[in-house]
Amino acid sequence: MPVLTDVPDDLALRGIFPPERAAGFGISLDTAEPWGGGRIEGRVERRSERRNRRPIDVTVRCWAAWLDIAPQLVGKKRLLRMDTYWDLRMRSVPIWLEEEVFMERFELGPLDEANWRHFAFHLPGELPRAFEGTFVSFRWRVEARRHRRIGNDRASLPLLVQEQRTSPVLRVETSPIGTWRLLEWKSEGEADAEAGPCSVAFEERRPEDMPLPGETRETELARRTRG
Numbered sequence: 001m002p003v004l005t006d007v008p009d010d011l012a013l014r015g016i017f018p019p020e021r022a023a024g025f026g027i028s029l030d031t032a033e034p035w036g037g038g039r040i041e042g043r044v045e046r047r048s049e050r051r052n053r054r055p056i057d058v059t060v061r062c063w064a065a066w067l068d069i070a071p072q073l074v075g076k077k078r079l080l081r082m083d084t085y086w087d088l089r090m091r092s093v094p095i096w097l098e099e100e101v102f103m104e105r106f107e108l109g110p111l112d113e114a115n116w117r118h119f120a121f122h123l124p125g126e127l128p129r130a131f132e133g134t135f136v137s138f139r140w141r142v143e144a145r146r147h148r149r150i151g152n153d154r155a156s157l158p159l160l161v162q163e164q165r166t167s168p169v170l171r172v173e174t175s176p177i178g179t180w181r182l183l184e185w186k187s188e189g190e191a192d193a194e195a196g197p198c199s200v201a202f203e204e205r206r207p208e209d210m211p212l213p214g215e216t217r218e219t220e221l222a223r224r225t226r227g
Contacts (some may be wrong), residue, residue: 002129004030005157009147011132014063015096022155023171024048025056027144029151032063034140034159035129037044041120042145044155049144053112057118062102064075064196066175068095082178093154097176098139099196101126102127108144128193130161135180136198138175163187168211168220170203185217 007016014187044056055065102124108117128138143156165185176197183205191203211220 002162003034004160004162005029005032007160008162009162014132014137015092015094015098016158016160017052017141017156019158020143020154020156021056022047022144022146022153024050024052024153025144025146025155026153027058027142027157028116029142032159033123034161036127037125038123040123040142040159041118042142043066043114043116043118044108044111046114051112052146053110054146054148056107056117056144057107057109059103059105059143059145060121060123061100061138061141061143063098063197064101064128065096065098065139066177066198068097069120069135069136069177071117096137101195128160128195129191131190131191131193131200132160133173133200134169134182135177136175136200138193138195138198138200143217146196159187163189165190165217168205168217171201171208172199172201174199185220188212211227 005019007018010182024043024047026047027042027047030041031039031041033039040060044058050212056096104121106119108119111117130140131138141156142159143154145152165187167186169184169186171182171184171186173182186202190202215223
């Protein structure tokens with residue numbers, strides 16, 4: 001499945017930090033499986049002629065994130081249409097809050113004699129899969145850092161799973177603010193998940209909420225938006 005290390009246009013304005021580039025080194029990934037039981041493996045590579053004896057550490061983090069929405073939307077609708085998120089984006093720049101649910105760090109050593117340093121993380125099985133929803137998200141990031149006399153030199157990459165959602169479902173998203181039931185679609189790999197104060201669950205739609213014959217997620221969204 002595609003794992004992105006940059007923020008695509010359709011996920012802009014969601015509080016996802018873009019890649020950060022360090023002055024003297026970068027991160028190269030060989031394996032990126034941002035979910036419970038997965039593996040994140042790669043190298044930190046020297047990208048400068050200058051050799052530095054300060055050690056580099058690598059960190060993998062996961063956050064539960066949720067949208068801080070306007071109070072008038074909380075608890076007002078039992079079932080939301082697919083165009084709800086579009087409405088939210090058009091009203092204002094959304095604010096996302098987050099809580100860290102996992103962090104693991106390794107010290108790799110310096111990039112003085114070595115041109116690169118290998119790292120590998122084996123992720124605990126109970127962690128959520130990378131997911132971007134309407135009100136709730138689970139986000140992963142890998143970061144390499146080296147201390148300087150003042151501050152840090154840091155490179156980091158978001159790890160985003162992006163795949164086509166092909167099955168119509170009722171998606172239930174719960175955050176510290178509330179619970180929302182959304183007419184949505186899911187990919188084959190998406191499943192119920194819970195971490196920190198957030199959870200996502202998938203249920204069958206009612207017959208009257210099913211898409212029209214032959215509709216895709218995009219065509220259903222266009223129809224409901226017009227309506």
